[in-house]
Amino acid sequence: MLNTQCAKQKTMANQNNQENLFQKVVAHAKEYGFVFPSSDIYGGLQAVYDYGSNGAELKNNIKKYWWAAMVQMHENIVGLDSSIFMDSKTWKASGHVDAFNDPLIDNKDSKKRYRADVLIEDHMAKYEAKIEKEVAKGKKRFGDDFDTEQFLATNPNVLRNKAKIEEIETRFKKALEAEDLADIKQIILDNNIVCPISGTANWTDVRQFNLMFSTEMGSLADDSNRIYLRPETAQGIFVNFLNVLKTSRMKVPFGIAQIGKAFRNEIVARQFIFRMKEFEQMEMQFFVKPGTEMKWYNYWKDARMKWHHAIANDNEDYRYHDHLKCAHYANAAVDIEFKFPFGIKELEGIHSRTDYDLGAHQDLSGKKLQYFDTEENKNLVPYVVETSVGLDRMFLSVLTAAYTEETVKDGDKEKQRTYLKIHPALAPTKAAIFPLTKKDGLPDKAREVMKELKYDFNVSYEEKDAIGKRYTRQDLIGTPYCITVDHQTLEDNTVTVRERDTMDQFRMPIAELHSFLDKKASLRHLLKELEA
Ligand SMILES: Nc1ncnc2c1ncn2[C@@H]1O[C@H](COP(=O)(O)OP(=O)(O)OP(=O)(O)O)[C@@H](O)[C@H]1O
Secondary structure, three states: OHHHHHHHHHHHHHHHHHHHHHHHHHHHHHHOOOEEEOOHHHOOOOOOEEEOHHHHHHHHHHHHHHHHHHHHOOOOEEEOOOOOEOOOHHHHHOOHHHHOEEEEEEEOOOOOEEEHHHHHHHHHHHHHHHHHHHHHHHHHHHHHHOOHHHHHHHOHHHHHHHHHHHHHHHHHHHHHHOOOHHHHHHHHHHOOOOOOOOOOOOEOOOEEEEOOOEEEOOOOOOHHHEEEEOOOOHHHHHHOHHHHHHHHOOOOOEEEEEEEEEEOOOOOOOOHHHOOOEEEEEEEEEEEOOOOHHHHHHHHHHHHHHHHHHOOOOHHHEEEEEOOOOOOOOOEEEEEEEEEOOEEEEEEEEEEEEOHHHHHHHHHHOOOOOEEEOOOOEEEOOEEEEEEEEHHHHHHHHHHHHEEEEEEEEOOEEEEEEEEOOOOOOOOOOEEEEEOOOOOOHHHHHHHHHHHHOOOOOEEEOOOOOHHHHHHHHHHHOOOEEEEEOHHHHHHOEEEEEEOOOOOEEEEEHHHHHHHHHHHHOHHHHHHHHHO
């Protein structure tokens, strides 16, 4: 009994730590110019955010990394920049007008609204956490002799929790497939899932809510002029399939990539930039011969995980999660999930979308959306494998993984240090250049060093305060290198380079700085590593 109590306290302490960490990251993002609430002076607009000077740099670097890895590195992928407004028939054909819904449920006591599917998935995650805890206990007890597979297959506590997950999963899948909203509510009641605020199970019925924003185009506010803000960028790619096929000299299999804004009227929008009403997506649709889609689905599943790992601090933060129920357009779907401080959540989706979209647009527009297959000697509607990652969610994963607090030695004492361990190729500023003092011609020399580097790297200059304070400021925004120009520089043209993560310092000739930064902090080098 005492043990259980103790374990419970530890889990709660861990949860509290994670919540604290998340609050710190949100505060840090605002304080150091990464993310601001939109319309901040009016109190902020719910689930809409602006990116500050450092945030805009980081966001752009993530975009560049994605675009280069997709378009530049693949001979058979081309880019596109389609508009946000599209003919409303697009959304009828794609199924968004009829089926882009979330099942919502309200707690009558707290008056808070939740996505019913998220409540159930979070509940199942609790059983998964219990299994993980059993495994950790087993490992601790048996050390090197511990056989995880056998333990998972035989331990009674693990089997009990597994059975519970399976039971809920099967019933939930059935209810989703049948769109049985009453049973979704019943699952919540039967499992005693309570509102995290009120702690009660006093729920309303579950109802569907369409997530698209609409407005009118033109002077008449009637239904014929209704237009939607796109809820995904993918449809802009589908409706341009023929245009790109004709103009780009691409042959199936080939892909079209696009980065752009998408809009969803997310009712349960919490967790900062994880779920926003206005956000950006980086999507790629890969058009393949029907029947080959699973080969490409597996190829992209693997390639996208590698892309994440190449900039990760810890590969263990990522995992695959197969979908319980595929969306109406897909025959296979997997998420790449990331360990956010508030739980393991979807970061990217990889979907085998069949010929659903092109087929539906073909039917409604009357235009043939096909390619000529030379093997079959006939026209075919290609199948599509999609990779879709939220830019803002990606930003949040980078920021939360990067936020580091540690205790370091300061002479005889110890002090707390906070820094952002962002991959150098994504860091907003690659290097900060400091003259040791404002005298003796050091600022001029430091400006000379800036000039050597600024055409290829985003570098900054600082001369205010003691060097230690300047290091701290750069640590807080994730600058991987600080370069100090001192009196010795005037004699031998060397500078002191200080590394963010190790705090190591070493001297380097000015003439070598460019190739040093290129190797350590350039997108070029990151892409080479990705391909190796
Ligand atoms: N409201 C949002 N705010 C920020 N990013 C989003 C939002 N909705 C989706 N994304 C991002 O776009 C990607 C692809 O969109 P997709 O339609 O597959 O998401 P989804 O499955 O609806 O996401 P979720 O289940 O979290 O609502 C997601 O993996 C996510 O990174």
